[in-house]
Amino acid sequence: MTERSAKLNILKFVKIVSFSLLLVILGFFVAATVRTLTFDVNAGLQLAHWEKTNNIASDINQHQREELLANFRDAIRIPTVSTTETQLNTTALREFDSLLRKAFPTVFSSHLVQHEVVANYSHLFWVPGSDLALVPYMLLAHIDVVPAEERDGWEAPPFSAKEINGFIYGRGTIDNKQSVMGILQALEYLLIRGYSPRRGFFIGLGHDEEVSGFQGAMNIVRVLKKKGVQLAFVLDEGLAVLDGVISGLQGPAALIGISEKGLATVKLSVSKAPGHSSMPPSESSIGILAGAVKRLEENPMPRLFGEGPERGTFEHLAHKFRLPLKFVMSNMWLFSPLLGRVMERRPDTNAFVRTTTAITMFNSGVKVNILPSQAEAYVNLRIHSAQSLQEVLELIQSTVGDERVKMELVDGFDPLPVSSYDETSFGFQIIKKTVLDQFPQVTVAPGICIGNTDSRHYTDLAKDIYRFAPTWFRPGDAQRFHGINERISKKNYEELVVFYFNLIQNCDIKDLPSPHSAGHEL
């Protein structure tokens, strides 16, 4: 071969390779574009021909409007604070019991409702259905709240239930007394209007959810297990209607929690001999521990965005984004790593990207001139669905990388199983229908609950557990959770009562309508 013909051959080869590459890239682009244009996981899932079950209209008159609000505000004013498993405000919990009986006289006197107090302060209600063949369901909420201090910057005292511009302010207004009162208020009105259910249901109100639910939820579960109860589905607190919170999304999104993140609470500690502060060692117990904690903050857990059910959230919402975001959301197979990098920049969206690491307590030292013998820190991690508790513990250990730092697992569990959300999923579709009837402008999608709830104790009783209430969240509202200025609008609280009112009636349907009927309507 001459030098010239060899050169030509190479040129030809390069041409062929670059042309093929171009074709492949073009192919990808066309495929992604076609996917973008046609992608709508909701298409074909509109169930038609719902049997009419909500026969009792949910209209609220002026008297009831004032009454339900007064009941809610009374609930907010009772400081049912849980601080630790052994520090509950039991006086407030007793008072709350009295409030429930006073506010909902029909619930407590109706022959259709059975009630029992569990673990002294939690409540279990059972409303049997007329059709024993229908598997019952269960609604959950919790009575207790996390502590709140007005001096942290509240615009109204946290247990005042003060009204400012149409909002009721107070600890528990969105976590979670809106559901406690909303559920019972709905039942009260249903009973007054002569309702009796076809499908039986339970209501469980825990009193120690904020400190893990080991007394309330766990004992309610024990009672139900003893009765041999199995549940069609459970609906607890958790996700909400997000309005203007997901940037680029047109219209609000109702995210129904189909799973929740796992948890690891780890205690790190360093021990050193105490002594006089005039003769300090080069490294103190505080310094060693601070180094460990800093390493944990500087080395976040791996980005896993798109590897858990959060991927389905965006796929369900994709058709409600405008281009170019629509292109991105419809092609999560390609873009999830990029999206993860964008979402990790904000704490509220970072929560969906990875296992989060929060240092929540740091204690050491008793006097200015004593070398501290003991330093301890608590790390609270929320585990992404694609990771296990075991994996997270191993990663913490290697990141800390210091034998002098003792590690102890205080509490922990794996991410919760993923509940069904397809067209045959009874609970999901009933919740979805109830939301859409009431708020036609929203898009319903499955979501991941980033906090933990009492419902995690119910996994043996129900395969399908959902975490949702139609509490409306606008930008900045997520920070009110366990934060300052927790509030709900009066209108939204009323909507919650109506939601549960309709949901309970919608559950009386025997079976879901066939998913295919939508396309074959005559």
Ligand SMILES: CC/C=C\C/C=C\C/C=C\C/C=C\C/C=C\C/C=C\CCC(=O)O
């Ligand atoms: C996939 C969604 C994308 C973006 C979302 C953006 C912002 C986050 C929005 C909402 C966060 C919702 C709620 C706040 C956190 C936890 C609530 C969950 C459980 C409550 C448990 C409890 O503390 O009692």
Ligand SMILES: N[C@@H](Cc1ccccc1)C(=O)O
């Ligand atoms: N619901 C609370 C309290 C809790 C923590 C851990 C486990 C269970 C409940 C939270 O998610 O922070």
Ligand SMILES: [Zn+2]
């Ligand atoms: Zn809560």
Ligand SMILES: [Zn+2]
């Ligand atoms: Zn909470």
